[in-house]
Amino acid sequence: MKLLSGNFSSLQYPCLHTLQWSDSTALGVIHHILSDKGSDISCFFVGSYRSNEVSSDHPIFSLMKDLEASKVSTQKLMLEGVKYEDMNTLISDALCTFPRTTWRLTNIIYEKTQGSKSKSCD
Amino acid sequence: MRHELAARGGRPCFVVDSCKRFINQKYHHTMNTTIHNNPDGVETVPLRAWLEEEIKKEQPAAQKNNNDIESLSSSQLFILRKTTVAYAVAELLRRAITAAPLSADKISLDNFAVRTKKKDDESASFSTSPSTADILGVDMISEMLSLTIIEPSYMNHLFDEGGEEVGPGRYLEVCISPSKPPQPNNTLAVDPSHERTVCHLFGILLYQLYSNLDPFRMTNLLGVQPMQQDTTLLGHDDNGDIREPVHKKAATSDAPFSSSSTLSTCKKLTYSALHDLGSPPSIIRLVQNLVESKSDHPMDPQNICSSMREACNDLHLLLHEPDRFLFTRNQFEGGNAQLQLRKNKLYGREKEVSAISESFNRVCTGNSEAIFIGGFSGVGKTRLVESVMPLVDVAGGCVLTHKFDPISKGRSLLELISAFDNLCLLVQRENSPQELEVIVSRLTESFGSDLSLLGRLLPNVYSLLPHLEQFKQVRRGDNQMNFQSVCFILRQFIKVVSSKSHPVMLFLDDLQVSSRFVY
Numbered sequence: 001m002k003l004l005s006g007n008f009s010s011l012q013y014p015c016l017h018t019l020q021w022s023d024s025t026a027l028g029v030i031h032h033i034l035s036d037k038g039s040d041i042s043c044f045f046v047g048s049y050r051s052n053e054v055s056s057d058h059p060i061f062s063l064m065k066d067l068e069a070s071k072v073s074t075q076k077l078m079l080e081g082v083k084y085e086d087m088n089t090l091i092s093d094a095l096c097t098f099p100r101t102t103w104r105l106t107n108i109i110y111e112k113t114q115g116s117k118s119k120s121c122d
Numbered sequence: 123m124r125h126e127l128a129a130r131g132g133r134p135c136f137v138v139d140s141c142k143r144f145i146n147q148k149y150h151h152t153m154n155t156t157i158h159n160n161p162d163g164v165e166t167v168p169l170r171a172w173l174e175e176e177i178k179k180e181q182p183a184a185q186k187n188n189n190d191i192e193s194l195s196s197s198q199l200f201i202l203r204k205t206t207v208a209y210a211v212a213e214l215l216r217r218a219i220t221a222a223p224l225s226a227d228k229i230s231l232d233n234f235a236v237r238t239k240k241k242d243d244e245s246a247s248f249s250t251s252p253s254t255a256d257i258l259g260v261d262m263i264s265e266m267l268s269l270t271i272i273e274p275s276y277m278n279h280l281f282d283e284g285g286e287e288v289g290p291g292r293y294l295e296v297c298i299s300p301s302k303p304p305q306p307n308n309t310l311a312v313d314p315s316h317e318r319t320v321c322h323l324f325g326i327l328l329y330q331l332y333s334n335l336d337p338f339r340m341t342n343l344l345g346v347q348p349m350q351q352d353t354t355l356l357g358h359d360d361n362g363d364i365r366e367p368v369h370k371k372a373a374t375s376d377a378p379f380s381s382s383s384t385l386s387t388c389k390k391l392t393y394s395a396l397h398d399l400g401s402p403p404s405i406i407r408l409v410q411n412l413v414e415s416k417s418d419h420p421m422d423p424q425n426i427c428s429s430m431r432e433a434c435n436d437l438h439l440l441l442h443e444p445d446r447f448l449f450t451r452n453q454f455e456g457g458n459a460q461l462q463l464r465k466n467k468l469y470g471r472e473k474e475v476s477a478i479s480e481s482f483n484r485v486c487t488g489n490s491e492a493i494f495i496g497g498f499s500g501v502g503k504t505r506l507v508e509s510v511m512p513l514v515d516v517a518g519g520c521v522l523t524h525k526f527d528p529i530s531k532g533r534s535l536l537e538l539i540s541a542f543d544n545l546c547l548l549v550q551r552e553n554s555p556q557e558l559e560v561i562v563s564r565l566t567e568s569f570g571s572d573l574s575l576l577g578r579l580l581p582n583v584y585s586l587l588p589h590l591e592q593f594k595q596v597r598r599g600d601n602q603m604n605f606q607s608v609c610f611i612l613r614q615f616i617k618v619v620s621s622k623s624h625p626v627m628l629f630l631d632d633l634q635v636s637s638r639f640v641y
Contacts, residue, residue, distance in 0.1 A: 028609070036490075043620055043627075044519075044628065047495070060633050078495075093446065096447055097404065098447075
């Protein structure tokens with residue numbers, strides 16, 4: 001927010017009002033920039049979203065479709081929780097002990113956190 | 123005798139086919155201290171003789187630097203050397219049991235020989251530059267197997283994660299000759315109970331290696347009285363478990379033990395001797411788990427180590443990250459053990475990281491690409507992207523990040539524009555004065571009279587164009603700007619500042635918030 005407020009003060013405020021477009025336009029700008037073929041733009045766009053908080057008609061997905069239609073190489077990654085084996089590696093690292101001896105602890109933690117690393121670290 | 127010099131991983135390695143040598147030269151399975159000299163500076167020493175040498179070197183080193191930081195590192199070095207040999211022996215056994223069942227006498231110190239780099243003045247050079255790199259390999263005499271230790275130097279760079287301090291750890295690979303027989307049908311399925319026996323015997327071998335003691339005859343290899351009287355360190359293992367008094371008593375009793383001592387007696391002695399010598403807890407634990415693999419009543423039944431694969435993995439881990447796994451005692455002393463979490467490591471995200479880096483590499487060839495990362499809150503989306511950002515830095519690009527939050531509702535475009543505004547500052551910081559000059563001239567050329575429009579959208583652009591500062595103050599009145607012109611201006615701007623050599627990575631976090639309020 002510090003970053004934003006600093007910039008908003010330098011932006012001219014009348015613009016604030018005239019620029020009241022819907023949010024999908026922000027994604028529209030992304031599409032506009034990325035889909036500019038033939039120029040030498042080297043732009044790498046990475047967008048992350050919480051998959052459980054978006055519906056299927058969300059503008060993110062129409063942006064994906066638009067990008068694909070404009071032949072911009074687009075990838076979708078879905079992150080799952082940390083796998084059981086990786087969780088065991090984490091726990092064995094944290095306890096400085098052999099991975100084969102931490103399976104039981106991993107079992108318990110995995111059941112409680114379902115592979116969320118940040119929760120496991122807490 | 124055949125000597126091959128193979129460049130592997132940037133580091134030459136010697137593959138000595140020792141089979142013929144073993145056939146030609148008679149090995150005695152007793153205290154054979156003959157040193158076989160090879161013309162190329164490699165000498166082969168029976169494991170028992172090697173161990174005696176180690177003990178001789180270790181004792182003065184420990185006495186000389188008593189209670190010194192130096193003594194700690196030198197004793198650690200000896201443990202590392204022993205662990206290197208132990209790992210090699212484990213790999214040999216792992217390989218040997220797939221071919222034929224092993225009898226007990228094959229899993230003893232006398233059945234192995236260590237190949238080391240020959241030195242002109244061994245004692246002098248050793249004390250000045252001790253290292254673990256002079257152990258070249260280990261031979262298993264009865265099976266005529268020869269193992270060569272290879273350290274691919276590139277692997278060490280790969281595994282140096284997150285800029286953590288590089289310790290003495292080495293990522294080792296082994297190469298066993300002769301290579302595995304091509305017909306897999308001939309390979310016997312390893313009988314689990316036999317493998318347990320092998321593990322048990324290997325545990326005893328490890329115990330001999332680390333304790334300098336023979337568990338059956340209870341005599342030090344050098345004839346020194348075993349240090350079993352001192353029980354001050356006895357009673358705690360790495361878990362902090364208190365040993366039962368009966369064990370302590372057994373360990374401290376002076377009763378002579380014959381070679382027919384029961385397994386449990388060996389076990390108790392194992393821990394006392396290893397503790398007294400200050401062996402790392404992880405070593406004691408591994409020895410315990412191995413020795414107990416054949417015990418009817420193991421003290422730690424959940425963690426017995428009953429396969430050579432596990433033993434190899436454990437030893438490899440100890441060598442790879444000795445700071446974390448081998449020399450952890452100090453961290454846990456004093457009772458306030460802390461979790462040793464790695465700050466910069468991602469677990470189980472190798473596939474995703476490589477997908478993102480590959481995509482970025484394509485961007486560096488002059489394309490634009492997009493990646494969308496979904497996942498529930500806390501799964502590590504941001505951390506994943508952050509782990510790739512150093513790559514962008516290395517490639518000479520700049521990273522523009524913006525995280526939307528619920529307060530962004532209805533004005534995400536503004537926030538996006540302000541993020542681009544920051545890009546001006548990044549560009550100024552990342553580029554050399556010459557490159558900036560080019561950018562400025564291209565900006566002027568590309569925008570022409572519309573430069574003031576760009577300046578109105580991205581005020582920070584004036585830091586790139588100090589000579590146009592006066593535009594900042596003029597034409598305040600007209601603020602109308604439609605979507606198309608914003609798109610156009612931003613695109614032109616990106617076109618100028620991004621290039622193959624200076625790609626721009628735009629990372630928008632939490633997109634779902636940015637667009638939750640769609641009209």
